[in-house]
Amino acid sequence: MIDNTFLDIHPDVKAALVAGRPIVALESTIISHGMPYPDNVATALEVEKTVREHGATPATIAIIGGRLKVGLTEEEIEHLGKTGLGIIKTSRRDLPVILARKMDGATTVATTMIIAAMAGVKVFATGGIGGVHRGAETTFDISADLQELAKTDVAVVCAGCKSILDIGLTLEYLETQGVPVLGYGVKTMPAFYTRESDFQTDHQIDTPEGLAAVMKAKWESHLRGGIVIANPIPKQHSMAKDVIDQAIEQALKELDEQGIKGKESTPFLLSRVKELTGGDSLKSNIALVMNNARLASAIAVEYSKK
Template sequence: MLKYLEISKEVQDALNNGQAVVALESTIISHGMPYPENVETALTVEKIIRENGAVPATIGVIGGCLKAGLTAREIEYLGKKGQEVLKVSRRDLPYVVAKGLDGATTVASTMIIAEMSGIKVFATGGIGGVHRGGEQSFDISADLQELSKTNVAVVSAGVKSILDIGLTLEYLETYGVPVIGFGTDEFPAFYTRKSGYKVNFTADTPEELARIIKVKWDLGLKGGVVVANPIPEEYSLDNEEISRAIDSAVLEAAEKGVKGKEVTPYLLARVKDITGGKSLEANIQLVLNNARLAAKIAVALSRI
């Protein structure tokens, strides 16, 4: 396994010394935002993680090599190539590595590479979930299965309301994945702080979150933990406005026959256009907010 994996010296030194490390995905760079905002956000996220006492490990696949700790040049490369880079989930990793291709890692594949590397905390924007109409189409993100079997805590602003939030939470419950709200008992809906759905548990400090995460794994309960961290109030979008934008984008995607892993990038781009760019600013701010919390959790875990 290790012959396919390259861990940067900074990340490996931190792991060897028991320092806090936070994994970051690369799909948000290549598929989640336009250039140059994607690269600027990725580098700012790394800076915030360092400012909060942890070492960032942006994860991706370059030339068939699984990388934990991309360089600034590699982040720029993935950002400029954008959607030309393959979006890589669990099923895609063997193909991309064998063919020597570049890949931007999703939540699922980032979790896999993080666990291979020994990284326990991962900050992202939002996790994948059950798509609307998933009870008929079975269009369910591989992120949810990965959360049931890979020991990485994922800090996110919930799931995008382009998904079926209720079914997503039911799926996580079925597979025994704890969903813990940070300072809230309501599951956030990415662009907004409210969804109308409750989380399983709440925690008010990073230290409390770290203890829960550690006890879960100490008990031998395999799988991840979802830390639901609402977008800051000042950047939260109006519920009705974002719902209208998403409904419109979902309808357009269906009419155009957009399917599979192309759905989310298409919907994000359309929602950005419909909201006049407000959704992009919200996306950036929630990612930064998640990075701060993830770093604090990682530091707390390193001290237990």
């Protein structure tokens, strides 16, 4: 744990840290920007419940009133969900301003990793990581998540990178940065709403114990940086590839026509894909988040034994 005057650790999380019990970090951008109210609050609370049921302590991370919160109250989760897009989507570059101005911020994958690492939490469950956006060869639009994975010692359990991104270039970037991409029971990189893509993970590992062993080996050998654990969406919730691809192409076309750029791109695309799929993508999104929370809890349990 890092001594940080801005850091507030929830009593339940602090007790788990002191006792060496398993903890799973959870992000807050999915609450404020990833889903509509009240689905966002209900999902956040259900994810926390799932983590507890699988033997770990949930630590939802956000910034409230300029304080870095590791573990939220139900009232704080409700606040994030109700305020929605009024909460600032906070990446690494935004952190000092949000802290100095005592504002509220919803943490991305990158900032959740940063704050989790400050508290000493090693396992983080999310939906999908950010990555290299399509057309990045001209826009240079690359998520800060990838650079954070290169230097922050947290394992991120996800359903791959968001399928609105360029999966191949995302994997190339991670390889360049030395970030292991481990497929949980699969050889191909999951594509968020679907279980497979045309791209390979670095290694297939079939058990939570095996994944925890890789984490231990990486960090005890002083190899800095995170690990991507790619956990495919359950088969019964996977969407048809042609349906989701068509919706993404339409959403990307509208994004370009409306001139939406930067941090507003992903919320727009996810919202538009939800509309174009009649809400099916939201159901899949919720299912994959729950699935990742279960796996992250199992990994945290195993890692706590090491």
